[in-house]
Amino acid sequence: MKLPIYLDYSATTPVDPRVAEKMMQCLTMDGNFGNPASRSHSFGWSADEAVELARKQVADLVNCDPKEIIWTSGATESDNLAIKGAAHFYQKKGKHIITCKTEHKAVLDSCRQLEREGFEVTYLDPETNGLIDLAKLESAMREDTILVSIMHVNNEIGVIQDIDTMAELTRARGIIFHVDAAQSAGKVDIDLANSKVDLMSFSAHKIYGPKGMGALFVRRKPRVRLEAQIHGGGHERGLRSGTLPVHQIVGMGEAFRIAKEEMATENVRFAALRDRLYDGLKDIEETYVNGDMDKRITGNLNISFNYVEGESLIMAIKDLAVSSGSACTSASLEPSYVLRAIGRNDELAHSSIRFTIGRFTTEEEIDYTIKLLHNSIDKLRELSPLWDMFKEGIDLDSVKWAAH
């Protein structure tokens, strides 16, 4: 077993060797390096063929028409194109947008930009389990609402929103519905032919494809219109100009093909590993799972350990590559906005750890992780005056702290 152990598959994944192999075939002189837009020779034709095969592979995973897939540089760009593109195109119909406080920054900051341009945005509060109450979503919809953007799976707590029911609500009102599926594609079944989602963002590097590659699903029936955000040679039906990066596209296609083939068996394996991890940690006192445990992807476990400080915890478990709920790179500790939005206090938000399991995680790694966590939490609580006070039965909220 090699240290550190990688348990941060929601941050990014390594490229699958089968994907890397396909990508390498599209780079050098003896490979498929042509510009797919070159119509006058075989280099262009065969590059175009590879791009269209990949488009079909991506479409197949989510059951849509390949013509509905637009290549982008990642889910960030897809979110920007979907949200700004739809808002700009439909602004004569209205200027109100609905999203949720736990969305990825690519969605939240696109909405902030639109607010600066005169749009009005409602940021829904999720319930304490991280899920959106459909009645609250419905009651936020107005006459002038043109767009709703809700993520399928949350990147921090892994909870799965009921996007198909949401899509019924938006379609009935003629509102465009965008879904950020960066964390769900290849992990949760997506069936766009039988759903009313209008726009969906994908990323390649979350499912063993290359970084800097993504796609946006743009529904054709009924047709969804967008205003392009990047202008140039008119590639991708004018929605996203720029020479297509064939090796990246081929990598994304192969990654999505593999995901379609292996998703079901992988989910069984991940669930077993995740449950093993959870069973090994849940007997530690004062631990709290963040986010709904059932409506959750199999590879995610997000836990807060009370009375230990987040940064020292990360230090103690430096043999693990995991994400923490506190951004400890700056002087002002900023707790995770996702955990704050589901009602966790600052302390619990700071002391949270996100474990994400993936294709190359082993049982041995999980067992090592469990042991390391037990030792580290014991050690840090031994050092913690707050733990002593908790054990003495003192209510920490009643203490008057000498804040500095």
Place this chain on the structure above:
Amino acid sequence: MAYSDKVMDHYENPRNVGTMDKEDKDVGTGMVGAPACGDVMKLQIKVSDDGVIEDAKFKTYGCGSAIASSSLLTEWVKGKTLDEASEIKNSDIAEELALPPVKVHCSVLAEDAIKAAIKDFQDKQ
């Protein structure tokens, strides 16, 4: 965040971790910081009849630098008179541990902790 070797040493082998009876007349207790700010330090000193700090114990909830600052402080105050101990400056701690600017507040907290412990002891006399 890259930590200095000295911070790592104190973090991995913290000195003088523990608790004294805070009701004891010879013991001064200082508790500073707040959970919401990410660090709480508890420092306790035991003072002899001639005003010398005989023993010191700490417990800290906080980052590696906070733990190291309080651990180092307990080493430094032992054997010092109250006057000498109250002269320890946060900048001395920050320098000894090579704390980066974003972590200097940890050494400030340690200075606050010893001052608070001395005051608590003196209030009891």
